[in-house]
Ligand code: ATP
């Protein structure tokens with residue numbers, strides 16, 4: 001590809017950024033101005049024009065999905081494989097680094113990542129051994145404290161708790177928690193970043209190697225980096241790498257998780273040669289949507305300030321709909337989606353955005369009743385389900401005996417006579433002698449401290465783990481998974497349980513074997529072995545992508561999850577005081593501005609049509625609230641808005657058959673979207689989608705107990721309820 005085509009489809013300012021001489025640069029620009037596009041083209045430019053090897057490039061994106069897309073786009077542009085380029089999220093890249101240099105990071109080779117659920121379990125256990133009351137120290141609060149400190153790069157010895165007893169206790173909990181993680185070879189999400197940063201500081205030769213290598217560093221969505229992420233990039237860049245960051249202070253929405261928009265200013269101070277390029281033309285939204293968004297965000301003080309304009313048409317005004325309750329709201333949204341479809345639009349071009357996950361249920365129900373396929377981003381992840389975590393616990397313990405979180409999870413699952421008393425002895429031995437639970441078992445058995453039956457049970461468990469490890473040593477991953485779910489007794493345990501839930505758990509365990517079979521070893525992780533790579537994959541990357549990504553479906557997600565994306569039609573639902581801005585934000589002053597930025601992010605996702613809805617009364621979190629429209633609506637000048645009036649017919653009673661309308665019957669399956677059906681194994685559920693015809697006809701059913709499944713109609717023996 002020739003050079004000029006690298007600059008095709010870019011405006012002057014964008015070209016200036018893409019083709020800038022090699023130096024550091026800040027691209028500061030509002031939503032939809034092409035920041036991500038510039039970043040992608042810049043990577044291609046560096047390779048093709050500046051002759052930079054992909055090996056010298058490190059690019060940070062906000063999600064793994066964005067990383068994959070960017071890699072693909074670059075490969076298309078340069079017409080070749082860029083495998084040696086590092087591209088990923090901060091967590092993904094830091095993890096890779098720790099795998100490669102585990103010894104220098106003071107980690108065992110088989111260290112494992114724990115998720116927030118594991119972290120809470122560990123904290124609960126620690127609170128118990130320290131005799132602290134969970135009510136006084138809610139594990140979530142303790143976790144928040146620990147993660148917050150780590151995000152700021154602080155170890156316990158950096159913290160001065162002053163004379164405050166509560167702070168003193170939290171600090172102590174941080175210490176004890178960290179000690180047990182270290183003993184067990186476990187790292188939580190915040191720890192991944194902190195360790196990677198410490199690796200730079202403690203091992204100058206490693207740092208020098210990467211500083212030599214990564215001459216070109218690029219970061220998207222920079223406004224949402226936290227202190228430790230910034231420090232990591234800062235140190236890596238040293239004094240000579242070229243760093244391009246792109247961001248928008250108006251879209252900083254992760255302050256509650258420690259993100260620091262000040263990092264934009266810091267960057268300019270730390271890289272004095274860096275030029276700031278501002279992009280001002282918006283390519284995404286109509287004039288009305290863009291102007292309304294600009295006016296809204298102008299209510300925030302302390303902005304870096306920018307003005308966005310568009311060559312595009314004004315388009316229609318933003319529709320604002322006042323619903324009388326949440327069901328009416330949902331029905332309105334679904335009605336507009338059907339209009340869009342009637343005009344030939346795709347479902348996937350429509351997104352429904354909401355502030356709180358709990359809002360999705362009613363929207364889903366309304367979509368179902370109209371037979372409209374939808375997909376939720378961020379539902380319950382496969383790897384977060386109980387039975388999967390059980391099985392993963394065995395695999396983790398096989399990979400690393402010292403993994404206390406895994407040990408706790410499976411030591412008595414299925415039940416093998418290791419009771420609470422024995423566990424308490426194990427825990428206190430571990431704690432008193434700075435041992436992991438596995439080591440505590442060894443010690444107690446050697447010293448013959450445990451009573452005969454307890455000793456036998458513990459020995460049996462240890463033998464099982466050792467046996468599983470030797471049995472599966474030479475096996476491919478999927479056979480290993482299969483052996484483990486069988487020989488651990490997990491499968492039998494769930495098979496013996498009655499009911500649909502248990503059935504589904506067995507199915508999920510079987511699905512784990514499939515997951516292992518289809519697992520593709522990332523090239524860069526080859527050294528760590530298949531099992532470890534699979535375990536990390538489960539902890540790090542689960543849930544971002546979802547199955548059946550190919551059917552045309554409406555996209556549902558929280559406003560946070562929508563960052564960086566765009567859709568022709570956007571609905572923002574529940575724009576009410578107390579919900580958006582949220583109650584919590586209203587109580588804390590500075591949070592209101594972050595909520596406003598979130599509103600700005602939401603509005604600027606829309607390309608052609610934007611609908612804002614609110615309800616006069618809403619049943620949510622199990623209670624009914626009467627609320628006023630959000631102040632954000634009032635902050636938009638009326639000339640950009642079109643208030644849609646309630647139609648008389650809408651107030652018809654909706655009690656039982658709330659979304660009652662004629663339903664689309666699938667020609668082949670005989671079922672209609674929204675039909676309640678029952679399956680001999682999975683129980684009752686609702687039809688949500690279908691595809692194919694004849695013997696290939698399949699329906700998707702959202703089962704009440706086991707979640708969503710695709711079934712072949714010819715075999716499934718579904719019955720209408
Ligand atoms: P956000 O702040 O929401 O992440 P962004 O600044 O990263 O937005 P992009 O997603 O890169 O913006 O671009 C927004 C849209 O405009 C995309 O559809 C992109 O393809 C398009 N676009 C960007 N630059 C141009 C251009 N010069 N000509 C035509 N279309 C463009």
Ligand code: MG
Pocket residue numbers: 035036037564
């Ligand atoms: Mg972007």
